[in-house]
Amino acid sequence: xxxxxxEQLIEAFRVxxxxxxxxxxxMAYHVLEREREGGQKxxxxxxxxxxxxxxxxxxRDFSETEICAVCANGSRERxxxxxxxxxxxxxxxxxxxxxxxVYFVLQGRLSPLDGIGxxxxxxxxxxxxxxxxxxxxxxxxxxxxxxxEATAHYLAQMARSYKVRPSxxxxxxxxxxxxxxxxxxxxxxxxxxxxxxxx
Amino acid sequence: xxxxxxEQLIEAFRVxxxxxxxxxxxMAYHVLEREREGGQKxxxxxxxxxxxxxxxxxxRDFSETEICAVCANGSRERxxxxxxxxxxxxxxxxxxxxxxxVYFVLQGRLSPLDGIGxxxxxxxxxxxxxxxxxxxxxxxxxxxxxxxEATAHYLAQMARSYKVRPSxxxxxxxxxxxxxxxxxxxxxxxxxxxxxxxx
Numbered sequence: 001x002x003x004x005x006x007e008q009l010i011e012a013f014r015v016x017x018x019x020x021x022x023x024x025x026x027m028a029y030h031v032l033e034r035e036r037e038g039g040q041k042x043x044x045x046x047x048x049x050x051x052x053x054x055x056x057x058x059x060r061d062f063s064e065t066e067i068c069a070v071c072a073n074g075s076r077e078r079x080x081x082x083x084x085x086x087x088x089x090x091x092x093x094x095x096x097x098x099x100x101x102v103y104f105v106l107q108g109r110l111s112p113l114d115g116i117g118x119x120x121x122x123x124x125x126x127x128x129x130x131x132x133x134x135x136x137x138x139x140x141x142x143x144x145x146x147x148x149e150a151t152a153h154y155l156a157q158m159a160r161s162y163k164v165r166p167s168x169x170x171x172x173x174x175x176x177x178x179x180x181x182x183x184x185x186x187x188x189x190x191x192x193x194x195x196x197x198x199x
Numbered sequence: 200x201x202x203x204x205x206e207q208l209i210e211a212f213r214v215x216x217x218x219x220x221x222x223x224x225x226m227a228y229h230v231l232e233r234e235r236e237g238g239q240k241x242x243x244x245x246x247x248x249x250x251x252x253x254x255x256x257x258x259r260d261f262s263e264t265e266i267c268a269v270c271a272n273g274s275r276e277r278x279x280x281x282x283x284x285x286x287x288x289x290x291x292x293x294x295x296x297x298x299x300x301v302y303f304v305l306q307g308r309l310s311p312l313d314g315i316g317x318x319x320x321x322x323x324x325x326x327x328x329x330x331x332x333x334x335x336x337x338x339x340x341x342x343x344x345x346x347x348e349a350t351a352h353y354l355a356q357m358a359r360s361y362k363v364r365p366s367x368x369x370x371x372x373x374x375x376x377x378x379x380x381x382x383x384x385x386x387x388x389x390x391x392x393x394x395x396x397x398x
Contacts, residue, residue: 004263005244005247005248005251005252005263006248006252006261006263008244008248009244009245009248012237012240012241012244012245013241015230015234015237015238015240015241016226016229016230016234016241017225017226017229018222018225023217025287025290026216026217026287027215027216028248029261029285029286029287030215030216031214031215031245031248031249032248032249032252032261032286033285033286033306035214035215036249038211038214039214039245039249040245040246040249041211041214042211042212042214042215042242042245043241043242043243043245043246043249044242044246045204045207045208045211046208046211046230046238046239046241046242046245047239047242047243047246048204049204049205049207049208049227049230049231049238050230050231050235050238050239050242052204053204053205053231062205062228062231064203064204064205086228086232087228087231087232088224088225088228091224107232
């Protein structure tokens, strides 16, 4: 009743995040009906990307080359090192802020129950870098979740042991956020850490 | 600052329906971080599907073979022919109903402004089939939009000219639908075409 290859294609689309049976089916039909050329291109680029994209030796971000473009850029300030959980976080910071330092991509966060310890996050590599003495500030941009906080705590201790100043992104109300819709934890934290209004 | 290949991959994902910049980015990162094997498989199957999946000569549905499995199935009743707009619609009917007839997939609906006329929908092929005299009911399952209705009207006239009985899916309130949330057009139509309650 059904096409094996079409079914295989629908199944294959389900590896994508947030794609269930229904969406996968829509994708398969859409590509076959209207986007054969684009689909062909996607298949090629995807295979090539998986084959060629590895990790930067210095910052562990995705890179086609041994050293990524940011790390290879001589004009970035090596004294400021920003630790992020994922390449997407790195990109978000790079796009939103004017940060001119360099990054270290953990590719995860400490989660002993899932078997993710310091080794998995490349913290030995990070430690070696802090030891060199080039870095003077470690900006810890892990997420504000329990595991992210635990990771931040670990990193901050490591930084201090090498006389590197650790810092953490400010927490509080999001800009443009309505008080009414902010979650209780954030509101309580923002209330407790209120800052004096300057004249 | 950015990886050409990674950017290409993000761009390539955007051919998928409902996928914008942000989702494409999430897909690319997800595949590279956690689903390299699944991504590889997707690339292969996608390329193969685009290369091999064509249309069934009889019903115009997607098929790897000249005649699709439904059309080739000798136990389906050829007197009932169900015209649908797309392969997804065919699949929906096949899954939800116990229909044992055969299909004809229009791959679109009449839309003269977009250059989609009877030829593009393969109506000459459908006409030849009605002419043969094997079909006695044409179930018109086009969507309830303006273009779908126009297509249905056209098909019904064609069917009548070959003494084939045209039928159309019933319209009214969806099962389990709350009256309050049904759109005005549907409610008005359902009210006007109310049926007598049988004892």
